[in-house]
Amino acid sequence: MKKILVTGGAGFLGSHLCDRLIASQDDVLCVDNFFTGSKRNVAHLVGNSNFELMRHDVTFPLYVEVEQIFNLACPASPVHYQFDPVQTTKTSVHGAINLLGLAKRTNARIFQASTSEVYGDPEIHPQTEDYWGRVNPIGIRSCYDEGKRCAETLFFDYHRQHQLDIKVARIFNTYGPRMHPNDGRVVSNFIVQALQGKDITIFGDGSQSRSFCYVDDLIEGFLLLMKTDLSVTGPVNLGNPGEFTMLQLAELVLALVGGRSKVSFHALPMDDPRQRQPDISIAKSTLGWEPKVSLEDGLGETIAYFRNLLAL
Numbered sequence: 213m214k215k216i217l218v219t220g221g222a223g224f225l226g227s228h229l230c231d232r233l234i235a236s237q238d239d240v241l242c243v244d245n246f247f248t249g250s251k252r253n254v255a256h257l258v259g260n261s262n263f264e265l266m267r268h269d270v271t272f273p274l275y276v277e278v279e280q281i282f283n284l285a286c287p288a289s290p291v292h293y294q295f296d297p298v299q300t301t302k303t304s305v306h307g308a309i310n311l312l313g314l315a316k317r318t319n320a321r322i323f324q325a326s327t328s329e330v331y332g333d334p335e336i337h338p339q340t341e342d343y344w345g346r347v348n349p350i351g352i353r354s355c356y357d358e359g360k361r362c363a364e365t366l367f368f369d370y371h372r373q374h375q376l377d378i379k380v381a382r383i384f385n386t387y388g389p390r391m392h393p394n395d396g397r398v399v400s401n402f403i404v405q406a407l408q409g410k411d412i413t414i415f416g417d418g419s420q421s422r423s424f425c426y427v428d429d430l431i432e433g434f435l436l437l438m439k440t441d442l443s444v445t446g447p448v449n450l451g452n453p454g455e456f457t458m459l460q461l462a463e464l465v466l467a468l469v470g471g472r473s474k475v476s477f478h479a480l481p482m483d484d485p486r487q488r489q490p491d492i493s494i495a496k497s498t499l500g501w502e503p504k505v506s507l508e509d510g511l512g513e514t515i516a517y518f519r520n521l522l523a524l
């Protein structure tokens with residue numbers, strides 16, 4: 213049994229990670245300030261003697277004794293991370309400093325949930341880990357993109373300077389049950405709109421692309437990366453290479469949900485990346501990992517979740 217800290221553990225990805233860790237008999241400390249996460253996501257774990265839930269903001273120091281840390285705390289959807297952009301940068305940067313300080317003191321292995329956003333609006337396609345990215349430092353996405361880039365810098369400097377055992381994953385768009393219904397991300401928006409018979413809101417002309425990974429596949433990648441030996445630090449891309457335009461996604465969601473929603477077109481947000489697709493060669497060769505769940509199957513599970521949630 214390992215003592216494992218999960219920051220952002222009451223969020224979408226964090227709660228699925230807590231589930232998997234608890235299932236493998238680990239002792240989990242879930243830390244969250246409930247900005248975008250919710251107690252409902254982990255309510256089924258409360259009462260389990262291996263699970264502890266703590267309200268805490270990672271921008272403040274945290275003194276606990278653990279053997280491993282998964283650092284997921286940070287709002288992930290543009291709507292939420294742009295709500296209080298200064299807090300978003302603080303969460304990534306001060307949060308990383310505090311958790312790296314904690315890892316240094318306790319000699320814990322530490323995982324960072326980084327993002328494909330470090331590549332910005334990329335000039336190379338698909339994105340490989342050695343690509344440095346094209347990020348606007350002063351735009352409305354910068355609090356998230358640059359915050360996550362600086363967090364990566366801190367992870368690699370703590371590794372070089374203090375020999376910390378780090379694991380950095382660059383996560384590409386991931387979806388599934390427990391996504392926040394109002395977080396503005398495309399998959400949850402389209403599903404909720406289709407279920408409610410509202411217009412499907414396409415930003416721009418819908419020709420921009422994303423690659424969507426189902427949550428169970430992603431969490432498997434987290435666990436495999438965390439089990440690698442000391443020499444593996446990442447960054448490692450984790451995502452599903454299947455690439456779809458937003459128009460294709462809208463059509464698929466409409467076909468799966470049925471109903472009478474129409475498609476409506478809206479302005480494209482500033483700095484919205486044109487295309488995004490992970491090159492997962494490193495994850496395949498180092499972790500023996502690749503996604504297994506098709507977009508159709510994953511959307512089916514997600515639609516069932518939202519159908520149930522909206523009926524409450």
Ligand code: NAD
Pocket residue numbers: 219220221222223224225226243244245246247248249250268269270271283284285286287288289303307325326327328382383384385386387392
């Ligand atoms: P989420 O918003 O559901 O989860 C983030 C969690 O962090 C929430 O529970 C929130 O309350 C918590 N949090 C935010 N600020 C905090 C703070 N200062 N202190 C403590 N807790 C705080 O988002 P998610 O999709 O589960 O994302 C989890 C992590 O994965 C994030 O770091 C995100 O950047 C990264 N990521 C996610 C995706 C994706 O597609 N879901 C893609 C790339 C990276």
Ligand code: UDP
Pocket residue numbers: 272273274275276309310311312313314315316317318
């Ligand atoms: N820190 C923490 N928990 C710990 C150890 C450190 O939150 O168990 C925080 C503390 O705020 C500190 C930061 O992590 O400022 C960085 O720690 P480090 O040891 O790298 O630097 P220093 O203590 O010299 O600032």
Ligand code: UDP
Pocket residue numbers: 289290385396397398399401402413414415416420422458480481484485
């Ligand atoms: N998008 C859209 N309609 C929506 C929400 C998002 O067309 O209702 C687009 C958005 O402009 C972007 C893509 O879908 O091009 C993915 O957006 P999301 O916020 O899910 O993720 P990110 O841009 O961070 O990859």
